[in-house]
Amino acid sequence: MGHGGNVIAELTADHREVESLFERIGALPAGDGERRRLADQLTIELVRHSVAEEEYLYPAVRRYVDDGDDLADKEIDDHSAVERMLKELEGCDAEDTRFDSLINRLKEAVTTHVADEESRLFPLLAESCSADQLDKLGDKIRRAKKMAPTRPHPAAPDTPPANKLLAPGAGMVDRVRDMLSGRGRQG
Template identity: 70%
Template sequence: MGHGGNVIAELTTDHREVDELFARIESQPVGDEQRRKLVDELTKELVRHSVAEEMYLYPAVRAHVEGGAGIADKELSDHAEVEQHLKELEGLAADDPQFDHLVAKLKLEVSEHVRDEENRLFPLLAASCTPEALDELGDQVRRAKKTAPTRPHPSAPDTPPGNKLLGPGAGLVDRVRDALTGRGQG
C-alpha cells in the first residue's frame, strides 16, 4: 500500500485492496492453508492502514471537520473492534472452527467502517480542507504506513502522541518477526 494522491485517494485505494483480499480469501476452499496466508496479508494491510489513519487522518478530522471529535471517536472505536478480531484470528489455523466465523465478522465490520468513511467522513474532510492540505495528509499517511506495525496491538495507544511514539517501534519489531517467521511472504 502506498499509491500516491491526496489522503482520500490513498485510503480509498487501500479500501479496494482490502476488498480484493477478502474476495481472495473467500475464493479458497474452507480449511485451506492459503486462507491463513491471505488473512496474514490482510492483517498486515489493515493494521498499517489503521495506524496511519489514527496518526494523521483522525487528528485532521478533529481539527478541521465540524463535529470531528465525535466522528474520529467513532472511527477509533471501529478500529478497536477490528483490531481485536485480528488479534483473535492471529493464532488460529485455517481449519479451526472459529476461523471462518471470525473472518466473516471481520469482513462485515471492515465493510461498514469503509462505507462510513467513504460516504460520510471523506466528503466532510474534502469540504473542510484545502487540496494542498489533503495532499500533505496523503504524504503523511504513506510515510506512516512504511513504519507502522504489521500485527495487531489492541492495547497500544491509538491517539497522538502515544501512537506516534510507539507505532514505529512496534512496526520495526513486527517486521523483524515477519521476516523470521516468513509471515506474509507467500
C-alpha cells in the first residue's frame, strides 16, 4: 500500500485493493489454505489503512469539515467493529467453520464503511480543504501506513495523541513477528 496522490486518491486506491482481496478469497473453495494467506494480507492492509486514517484523516475531518466530530466518531466506531472481527479471524484456520462467516461479516462491514467514506466523507473533505492540504494529508497517510501495525490491536487507542505515540511501536513488533513467521509474504 502506497499508491500516491492526495489523501482521497490514496485511500480510494486502498479501498479497491481490499475489495480485490475479498474477491480473491471468495473465488477459492472453502477450506483452501490460500484463503488463510489472503486473509492475513487483508488484515495487514485493513489495519494499516485504519491506523493511518485514525492518525491523520479523522483529525483533519474534525478540524475542517462541518460536524466533523460526529463523522469522525462514526468512522472510528466502524473501525473498532472491523478490528474486533479481524482479531477473531486471526485465530481461525481456513478450515474452521467460523472462517467463512467472519469473512462475510467483515466484507459487509468494510463495504458499508467504504461506501460511506467515498460518498459522504471524501466529498466533504474535498470541499473543505485546499488541494495542497489534501496532498500533504496523502503524504502523511503513506508515511503512517509504513509504520503502522499489521495485526489487529482492538484495545489500542484510536485517537490522538495516544494512537500516534503507540502505533509505531506496535507496528515494529508486528513487522518483526511477521518476518519471523513469514506472515504477509506474497505467495
